[in-house]
Amino acid sequence: MKNIFFILLFFSATAFTQVNLSKGLKAYYPFTGNANDASGNKNNPSFNNATLTKDRFGNANSAYHFNGINNYIQIPNSPSLNFANQITLAVWVRPTGFYYDICHANSIISKGTADYYPGNYALRYDDALFTDGKGCSGDLLKDSLHLNFRGTGTTQKTYTPYIKKNQWYSVIYTNDGTTARLYVDCELKYTVNFKETFTNKDDLFFGRTNDSFFPFWTNADIDDIRIYDRAVNEKEIVALCKEALKKDTIKPITLTKEIPLEKRNNQLVKQIAVEHDSISVTLYDNGDIDGDSVTLIYNDKIITTHQRLSDKPITFTLKVEPGQSRNELVMYAENLGSIPPNTALMIIYDGKKRYELNISSTKNSNGVVAFTLKE
Template sequence: MPGNFQNNVNYCKFYFIFADINHAIMKTVLSIFLSAISFVGISQNLTDSLLLYYPMNGNCLDSSGNGFDAVVVNADLTTDHNGNANKAYHFNGIDQYIDWPNDTLLHPDLPVTIAFWVKYDVNDYLMSFLFDTDYAENNYSGIHVNLDPGMRISFAFGDASGSTAPSARRSKTGTTVIQTGIWYHIIGVIRGATDMDIYVDCINDGGTYSGTGGNMEYTGSPGSLGRVDTDVNPGPPHYFEGSLDDFRYYNRDFSSSDIEKLCPFNSIFETSIDKINSYPNPTMDYLSLDNIDDDVKQIDIVDIFGNIVMSYSIETSLNVSGLQPGIFFLRLIDANGSIKATSTFVKL
């Protein structure tokens, strides 16, 4: 009896210690979950401050409700980012473009958010000038987007001072090297000269600032898709060669939760691509992965703000002990930069 009694006492001690540990874990998980719910909830409707929206579903009519239908000049309908025929526009890099109306509402002050799908045909930054919200000859004004010589996405605004030199603009250039023949979802949030965010496929792309221009100004010209005039000499503008789809233009800042709402199939919370098993979940130090495809070359850990916080070469056991407690997302990337599989885990 004394032996059995002692065993029962030890069992009870173990049970209550185990229960206390589980209770602490559940409190931590609940706290993390409630924080994430709070984060997701602080956002606006995607129609708030939407200036114009071109889904490009067989035409370039404005779906924002503001009536800013565009005029298509030679651009051809093409297959969109979902594989649907005649649901996007292709530009030949020679003489094709789309102009939207010249209205003061489309010349807003900062902040501005612009989102779109794009696919580049050629590895030539001189044929990457995608759009200008104030198309003026030989004059940086409004906001324009292009690739830099390293094929990285760049958002810029001009001060309308009559120049196309760096002294007339403010720019931010991302870090992702854009590949030809691949659809990318791009979001640019422009708040000020050194306060911009670029998202490539829903991931904050970081980047560097350049230019010494003044505040953003306009010349009173209409915006144009498919061309930007950055040449100080008389001559044709730079035309875009590639495809454009689902173009949105907002007169407001976007929070991280707004970005998440706008993110397409490969968002950080939901995805239609493959899932991968990760365990234990929640975890405090190591996370194990099962059945990694042979074509996966990199594993990224992404936080709820869309930032890559860790990257690994191919490993089946990841050391995550250095992460702060929270909800994180795994992305398994192939050699082409495409997401092959995802998973979600909680770090205690």
């Protein structure tokens, strides 16, 4: 019966919000066994003494641990790391300790010497909001219970909940040229007017700053750093920050009677060679949430039906057979929603490796994704 899976870039005469996590991506560090840049811009480290560790999914050698003493990653300055007036910094971080020197900041991402000079950009966590900016008064950190994440443009008011050690957080900072925003675990924590450029001659650092007097060493596990030359939109923020939230995995259903499905053409969207025989697939509506409903078919077997697409993840696991076996995932549109066609954003995890697809299905054709297992 059909072939593969779905997600879509949906075109319409009316503009709408799309999810495209590759657009404007200037540096991407998935930390899959190394610290190389996966964006294609070759922003690879010149120095790295951090230690590979488990990521938020429990995968070994898929994140880096920084010891808060002397671990850091340094990436040479390049034109692709300098931006006009827009930026997004996105990261997954698990604080495992706090910096106790005369300034109490912990630097996750930093580009530019000296704190917040024009053209610099940074993402960190500290007690500056709780102490009304007195974290650099010269006293060592005494209170580690009231730390917040902050970006280059920041509010002056503290927010809750405060950071807890040994917990993974999604932290996303955006600036659209006028307004800076910070999101923690999908929740908007602050909005502040902040007009700035993000261009300087300094190297990019993870785990510390490029300031020997205020190095702001970070004691944490860090993963999936993304740097964009634009402010990602709200749907893209959801796609980034919900990846590790606990999801209900749908299980193949046992049908008591046959579900009548129209015979339609299968349109192959992509064929992917995977390294693991078990892969995770997550599905969202792409664009406006307009009532799209789908049936999913894997190797001619219906695995779920009447699934309404939304900004909430639909997640399931697929077994990929070796050799010449068919491994085809089909998205069958039960309707076209209020804005045709039926569209979806699919995120696939093959171990640590991540794929994003945009797929559509119509009353005449099914979106299909095929998988082969690497030998």
